[in-house]
Amino acid sequence: MLLALKLAYRNLVGAGLRTWLNVIVLSFSFVVIIWMKGIMVGWDHQAKTDTQNWEIAGGQYWHENYDQFDPFTLTESHAPVPESMQEEIDRGDAMAILVTQGTIYPEGRMQSILIKGISPQQTLLHLPTQKLDTTLNAIPAVIGSHMAKVNNLEIGDFVTIQWRDVNGTFDASEIFIADIFSTNVPTVDGAQVWISLEKLQSMMLIPGEATMITFRDSDVERADIDNWTLKTQAALTANIDEIIKTKTVGQSVFYFILLLLAMLAIFDTQVLSIFRRQREIGTIVALGFTKRQVVWLFTTEGAMHSILAAVVAAIYGIPFLWWQAKTGWTMPVETSDYGMAIAQTLYPKYTLGLIIGTTLIVVITTTIVSYWPSRKIAKMNPTQAIKGKIQ
Amino acid sequence: MKTLFVAIFSALAFLAIGQPSADKIMEMVDENMSSENRIFESTMTIHGKRSSRTITSRSYSVGDKQSFTEYLSPAREQGTKMLKLEDKLWIYNPSTDRTIQISGHMLRQSVMGSDLSYEDMMDDRKLTDTYDAKVIGKEEVDGRPTWLLELTAKVDDVAYASRKVWIDTERLVPLKEELFAKSGQLLKRSTLTDVQKIDGRWFPTTITYKNMLKKGDGTVFKMTSIKFNQDIADYLFTKAALKQ
Numbered sequence: 001m002l003l004a005l006k007l008a009y010r011n012l013v014g015a016g017l018r019t020w021l022n023v024i025v026l027s028f029s030f031v032v033i034i035w036m037k038g039i040m041v042g043w044d045h046q047a048k049t050d051t052q053n054w055e056i057a058g059g060q061y062w063h064e065n066y067d068q069f070d071p072f073t074l075t076e077s078h079a080p081v082p083e084s085m086q087e088e089i090d091r092g093d094a095m096a097i098l099v100t101q102g103t104i105y106p107e108g109r110m111q112s113i114l115i116k117g118i119s120p121q122q123t124l125l126h127l128p129t130q131k132l133d134t135t136l137n138a139i140p141a142v143i144g145s146h147m148a149k150v151n152n153l154e155i156g157d158f159v160t161i162q163w164r165d166v167n168g169t170f171d172a173s174e175i176f177i178a179d180i181f182s183t184n185v186p187t188v189d190g191a192q193v194w195i196s197l198e199k200l201q202s203m204m205l206i207p208g209e210a211t212m213i214t215f216r217d218s219d220v221e222r223a224d225i226d227n228w229t230l231k232t233q234a235a236l237t238a239n240i241d242e243i244i245k246t247k248t249v250g251q252s253v254f255y256f257i258l259l260l261l262a263m264l265a266i267f268d269t270q271v272l273s274i275f276r277r278q279r280e281i282g283t284i285v286a287l288g289f290t291k292r293q294v295v296w297l298f299t300t301e302g303a304m305h306s307i308l309a310a311v312v313a314a315i316y317g318i319p320f321l322w323w324q325a326k327t328g329w330t331m332p333v334e335t336s337d338y339g340m341a342i343a344q345t346l347y348p349k350y351t352l353g354l355i356i357g358t359t360l361i362v363v364i365t366t367t368i369v370s371y372w373p374s375r376k377i378a379k380m381n382p383t384q385a386i387k388g389k390i391q
Numbered sequence: 392m393k394t395l396f397v398a399i400f401s402a403l404a405f406l407a408i409g410q411p412s413a414d415k416i417m418e419m420v421d422e423n424m425s426s427e428n429r430i431f432e433s434t435m436t437i438h439g440k441r442s443s444r445t446i447t448s449r450s451y452s453v454g455d456k457q458s459f460t461e462y463l464s465p466a467r468e469q470g471t472k473m474l475k476l477e478d479k480l481w482i483y484n485p486s487t488d489r490t491i492q493i494s495g496h497m498l499r500q501s502v503m504g505s506d507l508s509y510e511d512m513m514d515d516r517k518l519t520d521t522y523d524a525k526v527i528g529k530e531e532v533d534g535r536p537t538w539l540l541e542l543t544a545k546v547d548d549v550a551y552a553s554r555k556v557w558i559d560t561e562r563l564v565p566l567k568e569e570l571f572a573k574s575g576q577l578l579k580r581s582t583l584t585d586v587q588k589i590d591g592r593w594f595p596t597t598i599t600y601k602n603m604l605k606k607g608d609g610t611v612f613k614m615t616s617i618k619f620n621q622d623i624a625d626y627l628f629t630k631a632a633l634k635q
Contacts (some may be wrong), residue, residue: 072497108606109440160604162572169548172576172604 002383004293008301012189012308015269017304022269026309026362031137033255034175038321038348039329040248046184047240047342047351057124058218058238061228063211068187069115071101078209082225085213095122095216096210098200102163104193106151114192115163117200118312121204124216127188131178132196138176139199144189145182151309153177161193162283165205173203259362263369270302270373280376282385291378298377302370324348412525413540420529421517423563423592428453431617432463437505440609446503447615457628468503472633480509483633490633505610506579506600510550518542521549532557532566533584545604551578562586562593590619 012019052058079087081096089093098117103110116123120133127142134140140160153159154175160174175193183189200307201207215222218233274281284294328345411419429452436445440633446468458475461494462468470485473579480493493500500512530539531595537557544552557567564586570579580603582596591612601609625633 103602103604108604110602110605162552162578162604165573167546168550169544169573170550170570170578171573172578173574240589243519308633 001306004297004300006305007297008304011273011301012304015194015273017270019308022262022305023050023308023312025265026305026366027313027317029255029258029262030034030309030313030358030362031320032258033324033362034317034322034350035099035324035348036251036254036352037234037248037354037358039346040244040251041351041354043342044244044350047244048237050184050343051187051237051240052233054175054188055125056233057214057229058216059222059233060215061166061213061225061232062230064229065100065226071112074099074101074114074211075130075164075199077211078206079227080208081210081213082228084177084374086239087217089191089213092121092123094215094272095119095213096197098204098206098209098211099195099199100200100204101129102161104151105160105162106153111151111163111191115161115200116192116194116195118194119197125188125215126181126183128179128181129194132194134176137174139195141175141179141193141195143177144181144186145180146186146189147191148177148180150190155180158320159325162218163203163308163352165203166328168203170362171203171336175224183263259365262362264367266302266305266366267373270298270370271304273296273301274373276377278380278385279387281380282382284380285380286386291298294377295371295374299367299371302364302374303367306366308360310359321348321350325350327339340349355387366379400424404527410529412527413526413542414519416526416538417519417625418526419563420558420565424594425454426592426619428618428621428623429619430621431614433612433614434506435503436611436613437503438610439504440607443608444504445531451627453628459632474628474630474633475513476628478513480513481630481633488634490630504603506602507609507610507612511600518554521546522554525622529558529560532559535562535566536560537566559586559593560626564593564595566595579603587612589617592619 059366061082063077063079065073067073076128078098085094089096095118100115102113104113105111118127118129118132120129120131129142130139131142139161143153148154157177158174159177161173161175162170164170175195181189188194197210198207201209213228219371222230222232224230276344283296284297285291289297328347331342331343430450432447432449434445434447435441444465446465447463448460450458450460456472456475457475460473462471462473464561466538474481474482477620480498482492482493483490491507491609498513499508501507502509502512521544523545524540524542526538527541528539530537539623540556540558542554551570552573553571554623555567555569555571556565558564558568564583566583566586568581568583570581573580580601582599582601583597584599585597586593586595588594596614596617598612599609600612
């Protein structure tokens with residue numbers, strides 16, 4: 001075994017440039033796969049953390065009629081805050097949010113929006129709702145930077161919004177942009193205006209009612225409440241998992257091409273070695289190696305490419321991956337229109353599982369590809385091989 | 392005898408006060424403008440920010456409960472038909488060969504991108520049933536003397552909390568209408584022009600709808616021909632007629 005490893009190492013280094021070319025291509029695959037997968041893990045982590053911080057906290061209860069993808073359900077999606085949640089709300093560990101449809105008229109343009117009512121004192125989300133606690137003639141409101149950009153709004157601007165109360169009667173008023181927040185979570189930013197919950201309840205003529213209840217603690221065991229559906233953190237972030245999964249599948253094509261190139265080089269090298277080293281094979285067999293041992297020797301030699309590649313990848317890959325983890329990768333395109341929580345700069349996250357998994361995939365694939373041409377050795381006639389006859 | 396008494400009493404009241412009550416004015420407007428049925432062809436010009444587009448249609452209506460509209464142009468809208476029966480509305484789209492009912496919140500959507508919503512077209516309750524009306528003055532609109540009526544909602548489920556209507560005192564047609572939000576903010580303005588005498592009654596043939604919160608010239612609805620009290624086949628006001 002040790003002899004096989006020693007021989008394999010000596011042969012490999014002896015092959016010179018051919019080995020190093022293979023190793024470099026393979027090491028490149030290592031680094032790129034780890035980096036790309038790291039970006040995905042980082043994105044997943046960032047998207048979930050941001051969604052929790054900005055939108056869902058520990059989870060939510062939704063009014064049974066509420067469908068986030070169907071704004072037409074909004075007029076039917078409100079009910080008095082359930083009594084069982086009141087204590088948690090009073091403690092500040094939960095809060096009610098009321099959502100209704102409206103229209104904003106910035107500079108005489110018309111845009112459909114969601115008007116969301118939230119407690120100014122809330123501490124569950126990062127939204128700067130304390131700015132809503134202002135007394136003005138206009139309704140104080142906070143909006144996201146994307147909404148501000150699309151509608152050309154700035155802090156201190158006044159703009160008209162229109163909505164309908166619970167009876168369907170139109171009403172309109174000016175809002176005052178008290179603050180503009182910057183977030184990676186488009187579901188709290190795009191086409192929506194946040195105002196005080198109490199104000200929205202009075203505008204809608206539904207005091208004490210809400211569309212959803214957001215709670216802080218995700219660990220508490222909860223059940224559905226009458227007319228309210230429990231949405232756990234996992235359920236609310238399931239779409240992130242699905243998008244990441246789809247993206248990962250897409251990326252796999254890229255990994256496959258990279259690995260295919262590296263494996264082609266190794267396969268070629270193996271075929272060439274076996275063809276050129278027939279005498280050596282014959283001699284080794286004559287010295288007492290079984291054919292199986294010779295196959296093992298050549299397979300080890302091929303597989304060792306991946307070990308060397310891992311070492312080379314570590315030499316230049318670790319500083320590169322560490323630098324990327326620190327500075328992140330800034331997306332070359334504007335991400336705010338993506339419709340999901342994605343930061344402009346993604347910070348890759350490398351887990352032990354990711355590194356071990358990638359290494360195993362590359363080593364196993366290289367071993368299989370090395371073994372494939374080596375099987376021919378088992379069919380060789382040693383006498384003919386010593387003579388160097390092509391078989 | 393009773394009718395005669397009411398008529399004499401109304402005439403005396405008119406002479407004594409100098410102007411009829413708001414309800415009486417509305418009644419007179421209704422009397423002037425309503426007919427058993429009408430057939431009209433119209434163009435609707437929707438002025439957008441950058442361009443305008445015109446849609447032509449032919450409509451048949453009986454009272455204010457039944458109407459059938461067929462869109463004639465442009466090619467994209469040609470063949471689209473709309474049927475209103477009481478408080479229900481169906482639209483037939485020839486490209487999909489399907490009839491859909493516009494109901495609930497879909498009624499709040501704009502009609503073909505105009506400043507009008509389906510709901511605006513659907514509200515056929517009498518204004519006197521939903522609003523308290525009073526005459527608040529006399530004004531001139533485009534050189535015509537008008538009564539200015541203020542209507543305040545007396546029921547909860549109306550789209551506009553209050554309205555102002557300017558009624559031509561001689562021709563008994565509305566010349567302008569403004570719709571207000573609960574806060575008093577002016578939301579929409581309709582201007583009715585090109586008043587013509589058709590079959591012995593005065594009738595405005597052009598209506599300009601304008602969303603006052605939005606920039607732009609609004610939507611101009613122009614009746615190019617109108618006929619009153621025609622023979623309209625009953626089958627037109629059935630869902631089957633949409634696919635024909």
